[in-house]
Amino acid sequence: EAGVAQSPRYKIIEKRQSVAFWCNPISGHATLYWYQQILGQGPKLLIQFQNNGVVDDSQLPKDRFSAERLKGVDSTLKIQPAKLEDSAVYLCASSQPPGQGAYEQYFGPGTRLTVT
Amino acid sequence: DQQVKQNSPSLSVQEGRISILNCDYTNSMFDYFLWYKKYPAEGPTFLISISSIKDKNEDGRFTVFLNKSAKHLSLHIVPSQPGDSAVYFCAASGTSGTYKYIFGTGTRLKVLA
Numbered sequence: 001e002a003g004v005a006q007s008p009r010y011k012i013i014e015k016r017q018s019v020a021f022w023c024n025p026i027s028g029h030a031t032l033y034w035y036q037q038i039l040g041q042g043p044k045l046l047i048q049f050q051n052n053g054v055v056d057d058s059q060l061p062k063d064r065f066s067a068e069r070l071k072g073v074d075s076t077l078k079i080q081p082a083k084l085e086d087s088a089v090y091l092c093a094s095s096q097p098p099g100q101g102a103y104e105q106y107f108g109p110g111t112r113l114t115v116t
Numbered sequence: 117d118q119q120v121k122q123n124s125p126s127l128s129v130q131e132g133r134i135s136i137l138n139c140d141y142t143n144s145m146f147d148y149f150l151w152y153k154k155y156p157a158e159g160p161t162f163l164i165s166i167s168s169i170k171d172k173n174e175d176g177r178f179t180v181f182l183n184k185s186a187k188h189l190s191l192h193i194v195p196s197q198p199g200d201s202a203v204y205f206c207a208a209s210g211t212s213g214t215y216k217y218i219f220g221t222g223t224r225l226k227v228l229a
Contacts, residue, residue: 042120042219042220042222043219045217045218056216091160104165105217109157109158109159
């Protein structure tokens with residue numbers, strides 16, 4: 001079974017530039033998550049999708065971050081314009097839908113973003 | 117407001133000995149807990165989980181203990197192996213609603229050969 005795919009793996013941009021990350025979840029996983037992990041901290045949920053719909057984006061800085069999930073499969077996370085404090089690893093994860101008894105999330109390798 | 121805390125940023129253990137990693141939580145609505153292991157330049161990998169209806173779950177060398185009254189869980193690794201050297205995160209969620217996971221800050225385990 002293929003895992004969660006993410007690209008790019010690394011990205012360096014200057015502040016005020018824009019950047020986009022892509023995620024392809026495990027086939028059949030209806031729930032998709034984007035996390036931000038700053039060095040020395042645990043992953044922090046940015047947005048959670050159930051199929052095409054957003055179920056939680058309470059910690060997404062909506063003035064600069066946006067995310068979409070096309071056709072309930074792939075997802076993109078965009079930052080525009082980037083700030084220095086956005087430097088972090090952006091992790092995508094997927095899981096079975098809630099209520100199906102399996103709560104484990106499966107993570108991709110992440111995208112390390114450096115904003116200079 | 118840090119709802120899930122891992123107070124030990126690092127831990128060193130001799131190969132073959134027991135590793136004990138601790139996690140505390142504050143939200144009594146959490147009823148499902150997971151441990152993840154993370155190697156450098158990789159995403160976290162699911163290790164073991166426990167529901168609040170249990171106080172222990174075992175999978176090979178890994179055992180998770182849950183003390184609901186103390187809002188505390190621990191991961192025991194016996195025997196510890198050099199390949200276990202990684203950062204370990206605990207995460208907590210409620211199993212109703214959106215299943216939002218809250219992660220701790222991680223504990224870096226180093227198993228010495």
